[in-house]
Amino acid sequence: MSETNDLTSAEARIWRAFPRGESVDFRAAEEEDPALANAWGAERTVRASVLRALLIKAPQEEREIAALKITGARITGVLDLKHATIDAAIRLSHCRFDGVPDLYGAQLRELNLSKSVLPGLTAETLRVDGVLRMTGCRMRGPVRLGGVQVSGALFMEETEFTAPDDSEPVLQLNQAVIGADLWAPEMRANGQVRLTGASVAGRINVQDAELNQPGGTALDAQNLNVGAHVRARRVRAQGGVELRGSRIAGRLDLLHAHLSHRGGTALRASSCVIGELWLLGGDRIEGALNLRRSRIEIMNVEPEILPDQVFISNLTYTVLTPHEPAERRLPMLERDGDRYEPYGYEQLTAAYRHVGDDDAARLVQLAKQRRRRTTLTWYGRLWGYLQDGIVGYGFRPLRAAVCLLSLMAIGSIAYGLDHPKPVKAGEGPAFNPVFYTLDLLLPIISFGQESAFAPVGWHQWLSYTLIITGWILATTIVAGVTRTVSRQ
Incomplete structure (x- = not known):
């Protein structure tokens, strides 16, 4: 290939280091900002076509493990590895990419893009046999990882996702399969994050993350399957959080979270199966809360968190904590529209009986009869008032x-x-x-x-x-x- 016959000094240095798996660091200082790579000269500029040729040709040295390890380079052109099978680990950290890398259908041993600046990433159906690391990256265009398979963990802590327009999600992980954890604390997404149909064998950590899609869906994670916990403490979501049909074996932890979607549904966790739901210590939810048809073993919810609209038709739960007087829990049942839903009262009654608070259970049943009375004819209501006044139903x-x-x-x-x-x-x-x-x-x-x-x-x-x-x-x-x- 012509690129290999006319290597620059920077490219030749990389070519020599690759067979031995040695690192090539072009930085003048550790705190350099790759977003300012336009000022970097030819001594640290590398053509993407040269990297492709190097990875495809994969020169070897006896008793050495080849790996591409570059730090602080400007990569021009498009790194095209569509459908390629690469046995060597790839680490392109603190780099600036001029073109959107195309890794569609590729099979990689390991990929590390930490602290790099990219105009986007196309990597649908990518397969990574180890870890996929995008820690601290700044993505200036859509990151397409739909159908990706990562046998290890996916790291995106402190990563920023933005795009020139909102015509598509800034991060697409729909139908992704992660063999370990999805680690993304302090992630920033200015646009929709899509996780529909994704499967994560371990934990999801989005603690202190910011998800911004005002007026729309900030996180679309319908039919998400998580083998352990979802840690979303102090997460700030401007826009809806959609979890409909998801299965979370452990805890959905929204401790001190701020959820806001005014005029819409701030959190939809309907038709879900969740081990524990924690809604504690945060701001009052701005927008509706929808938990219809879900099965939750432990509901750890503070009454002050709940918004004016709470939809809990056919919600099933065993334990409701913290223990509160019935008078503080009953408004939750009265915010599910104008329809009378007896099932919600029965669930709350069962939760109080589960902890032995029969007095609170009786108050809930009394409130149920009074709510039912509003649906009766005038003579039925009259008889109800009589029963209520004489013996409290x-x-x-x-x-x-x-x-x-x-x-x-x-x-x-x-x-x-x-x-x-x-x-x-x-x-x-x-x-x-x-x-x-x-x-x-x-x-x-x-x-x-x-x-x-x-x-x-x-x-x-x-x-x-x-x-x-x-x-x-x-x-x-x-x-x-x-x-x-x-x-x-």
Whole structure:
């Protein structure tokens, strides 16, 4: 190839170092900024075509392991390794690329682009048998890694992703398969990050990352599969975070996170299977929270974090922490639109019973009946108000006892002061005001008093009142007992 016959001094130096795996460092100082590579001269400029020829030809030396290790070079042209199989490790750190490297379908042993500045990267279906490292890179165009397979870890900590326009995501990792961790703390993405259908065997760490796509989807990670935790502490997302259909075996850790998508859904984790969800200590979510149809073993959520819209239809969870009074948890159920969803109340009740807080569980059930009452016809609502006022829908049975005792006292005193006349004089039992009142109040039990005496005037109106009230109390008490027995 013509490039190998006319090597510059910098290229010749690289050519000699490659067979022995030696490093070539062109930097004048360690803190040099590769973004200023336009000022670098020919003594540290390398043609991408020469690097391609070197990697394809792969000159060897006996008992040495070849590797391409360059630091602080300006690489002109396009590094084209489409469909190439490269056995040597590649490290191009602190470099400036003038063209977008094309690694589509390539098979590499290891690739390290740390601290380099690139106008983008095309590497769909790339296969890396070791580690893919892009630590501290500055990507000035789309990074296309769809379908990439990395047997080791993928490192992108402190990496910046930007693009001239937002016509496509700045980072595409859709359908990627990572054999270890995806490590990207303090990553900065000005545009959408796409992880749809990706599989990560280990952890995902995006702690302190910034994801900016205002008005759109900042992170599209639908159907993501993670074998361990997702650590997203203090992450700042301007735009929606989409996790619909994902499976996270460990913890989705959003401790001290800031999620904002005003007018849209800030976090959609619907139809997910998650070990633990942590929403603690951060700012109040700006935008809706959607957890519909998900299964979460442990929900660690502070009430203050939740936004005005929380969609939890058919959400299943076992434990809800931190332990809060029912009054602080109930608003979460009332923010799921105007529809009455009994399942949410049942889940919250089960969570309180799981920790032995039966009082809170009863309050949730009472709130469920009151919410259901709003969906009934006017006469159904009237009957509901009556049940609520007398016995709290069966969850406050002491109210019925107090009502019965109060009515019994009123009737006993009233009839004790002025006895009703007997039906047949000289026949029947002697009048007893207490048992006569009980005969009127209790619709089933009979002490023989009611049939033996015939009230008139105000006695009669009082008896009507006691009979009607007794039937209402008896019906509501039976309904309450039925609910208690069915819960047990």
